[in-house]
Amino acid sequence: METQNGWARLTKRPSVSLIATVKNERPTLDAWLAGIENQSQPPDEIVIVDGGSLDGTWETLSQWRAPCDLVLLRVAGASISFGRNLAMSKASSDVIAITDAGTVADTNWLEKLTGPFVNAAVDVSAGFFRPAVAGAWQRSLAATTLPDSDEIQVATFLPSSRSVAIRSSWVQRGFEYPEWLDYCEDLVWDLQLKRGGARFVLSQDAVVDFAVRSDWLSFWRQYFRYARGDGKSGLFAKRHAIRYISYIIGGVVAVRARKLELAMGAVLGCAYVYKPVVRLSRRDRLAGVRSLETLGAFLLIPAHLLIGDVAKMVGYPVGLVWRWKRFGAVGPWTSWRRIRPDGSIWHPRSTAAETPPQEV
CATH class of the missing domain: 3.90.550.10 (Spore Coat Polysaccharide Biosynthesis Protein SpsA; Chain A)
Structure with a gap:
């Protein structure tokens, strides 16, 4: 670009x-x-x-x-x-x-x-x-x-x-x-x-x-559907895997409750919310929002991140199941790279006259 x-x-x-x-x-x-x-x-x-x-x-x-x-x-x-x-x-x-x-x-x-x-x-x-x-x-x-x-x-x-x-x-x-x-x-x-x-x-x-969405439920549904679409199309598999691994590790750390691990988790959590906090601070400042109101909005950011992440972790496997039922597999041969706009599969062993759906 x-x-x-x-x-x-x-x-x-x-x-x-x-x-x-x-x-x-x-x-x-x-x-x-x-x-x-x-x-x-x-x-x-x-x-x-x-x-x-x-x-x-x-x-x-x-x-x-x-x-x-x-x-x-x-x-x-x-x-x-x-x-x-x-x-x-x-x-x-x-x-x-x-x-x-x-x-x-x-x-x-x-x-x-x-x-x-x-x-x-x-x-x-x-x-x-x-x-x-x-x-x-x-x-x-x-x-x-x-x-x-x-x-x-x-x-x-x-x-x-x-x-x-x-x-x-x-x-x-x-x-x-x-x-x-x-x-x-x-x-x-x-x-x-x-x-x-x-x-x-x-x-x-x-x-x-x-x-943007005006309540928790509509936000959850939106991100559930986005992640379900990722699963259906084979988008962002590594990103979803990292999310699952991160939450599994976070859960283990919380259960073990060891001070050093909890401290490290807190640092990583702060890093996770850093960009949204900076973004909100800048936007509110430009919009003339009072600092006290901005502080109150800061407190909602972790909840938004958690709800969005849970919605994605629930929605993604639903999309994978759909892809398995529709195309018979969830690997690279049934990702968006191999699926034509009409939903049919292109395969390298197709006739020589056929080409991948996105190649020109």
């Missing part, structure tokens, strides 16, 4: 299609649509797939006076991946920008996100997202789970499909979201594109706001 410097082979601004999927988004729909309407550089086309809303979302979209050509499609039961793939197949522009309902885009979001495509060498523009928070609980959770833009490692960043854009030529070459996944589908798509040679650029000023 590159930053936006040293452009070569400049071209004229490409046409842009904005796509999204929705389902029962009525409470946040007005703010999302207003964000699109207020863009400094509106899209040339908007394609929205409704997965079967029952709360008035479809009716509101049908009456919306969009700032450009609008294509609305309704497919009851459509997954996020299926909906995005369908929307991308209907898009007619040079560049496809992707976002999620429930977000609120900065006024210059689309302009910043699609600006890099004047450079013919750019294939994917990775935007960023900012947590919308209210109260100590959400501020603490956001600091625990979401990095600031200056923490991003450009070479390894996998953009969320809340804020990303791609040349349509890559979609035409078969790079689609994995329809066999219900969570982590955007990470697998990113990895497929990187594996296929797509050139990413980080557009960290292209920002959308989104609301």
Whole structure:
């Protein structure tokens, strides 16, 4: 991935299609649509797939006076991946920008996100997202789970499909979201594109706001599902193994209750919460939050880390079991690297005419 410097082979601004999927988004729909309407550089086309809303979302979209050509499609039961793939197949522009309902885009979001495509060498523009928070609980959770833009490692960043854009030529070459996944589908798509040679650029000023979870249960469910998606797709196996080992060791140390071991555990625990604490302190200071309120939010960070970790440790094996039942194994031959977007397996012993699903 590159930053936006040293452009070569400049071209004229490409046409842009904005796509999204929705389902029962009525409470946040007005703010999302207003964000699109207020863009400094509106899209040339908007394609929205409704997965079967029952709360008035479809009716509101049908009456919306969009700032450009609008294509609305309704497919009851459509997954996020299926909906995005369908929307991308209907898009007619040079560049496809992707976002999620429930977000609120900065006024210059689309302009910043699609600006890099004047450079013919750019294939994917990775935007960023900012947590919308209210109260100590959400501020603490956001600091625990979401990095600031200056923490991003450009070479390894996998953009969320809340804020990303791609040349349509890559979609035409078969790079689609994995329809066999219900969570982590955007990470697998990113990895497929990187594996296929797509050139990413980080557009960290292209920002959308989104609301973080507002209670313990919804947060637990979210991270359970993320980890289940990791297990289904074969993502981050080493990271999950390290987590299990760390908690096993921590449990043994707690049971043994030896002073030196407990002291070492306390030091490691402080190191674990350090980054979220620094992040929260910086964000609260910039937002003008009183120090006493920040201190209270600090106390929630260990609980957020623990709940998130437990959710991941429960969710990951559930995903592994699903992968075993679906594909007959949980090894590298059934990871995302070997599974086509439609859920079929590619194998090296396939006919010579076949190629891996992500190779070009």
